[in-house]
Amino acid sequence: QVQLVESGGGVVQPGRSLRLSCAASGFTFNSYGMHWVRQAPGKGLEWVAIIWYDGSKKYYADSVKGRFTISRDNSRNTVYLQMNSLRAEDTAVFYCAREGYPHSTDYGTLDSWGQGTLVTVSS
Amino acid sequence: QSALTQPASVSGSPGQSIAMSCTGTSSDVGSYKLVSWYQHHPGKAPKLMIHEDTKRPSGVSDRFSGSKSGNTASLTISGLQADDEADYYCCSYGSSSTSVVFGGGTKLTVL
Numbered sequence: 001q002v003q004l005v006e007s008g009g010g011v012v013q014p015g016r017s018l019r020l021s022c023a024a025s026g027f028t029f030n031s032y033g034m035h036w037v038r039q040a041p042g043k044g045l046e047w048v049a050i051i052w053y054d055g056s057k058k059y060y061a062d063s064v065k066g067r068f069t070i071s072r073d074n075s076r077n078t079v080y081l082q083m084n085s086l087r088a089e090d091t092a093v094f095y096c097a098r099e100g101y102p103h104s105t106d107y108g109t110l111d112s113w114g115q116g117t118l119v120t121v122s123s
Numbered sequence: 124q125s126a127l128t129q130p131a132s133v134s135g136s137p138g139q140s141i142a143m144s145c146t147g148t149s150s151d152v153g154s155y156k157l158v159s160w161y162q163h164h165p166g167k168a169p170k171l172m173i174h175e176d177t178k179r180p181s182g183v184s185d186r187f188s189g190s191k192s193g194n195t196a197s198l199t200i201s202g203l204q205a206d207d208e209a210d211y212y213c214c215s216y217g218s219s220s221t222s223v224v225f226g227g228g229t230k231l232t233v234l
Contacts (some may be wrong), residue, residue, distance in 0.1 A: 109174040
């Protein structure tokens, strides 16, 4: 079955960097787009970024554009989120999720999710 | 990237039916057959309940159904059960920023 396991969260000071990882198993990883979604404490879900199945296209939420970078290593079945210039408002649980159809160029169906990793930005 | 608009809360008694709305614009909900709905119990992973406006994934109860009219999508849950109590989020692809946008979420309370 599909399994997504996030790691790399923790406490980081404002302005510093952190890299999240999401290890995937149970499916043909290089056929699926992958998303990052976050949920700040007491708030709703916020979409962060998507990377296409082949890594050829990447799109970001305005709130993270220029600071966060999504990437993938299809040989390691892993997607990453490099987060730079972190702010207090980036404090959230970060989830990775799989786009629902293989080789999809339309997106918005997040059919499998990890359990999330908590990022706390605080001095 | 404006969030889709959802009511903050809805409630119903066991066995009843409820509907919750999700309002977007002609650049997202109204233009693409790409609205999805997620059930989120606190502390757990969100779960896909409806995709492409009306499709139900394998394993999701047929008590859950999706519909759409214009720029507004709806999720209906029939035969409410205690375990349906959760937060529900709608989501859509949006062309204005070639990205995905979520609604603010609706808290469903089963009385």
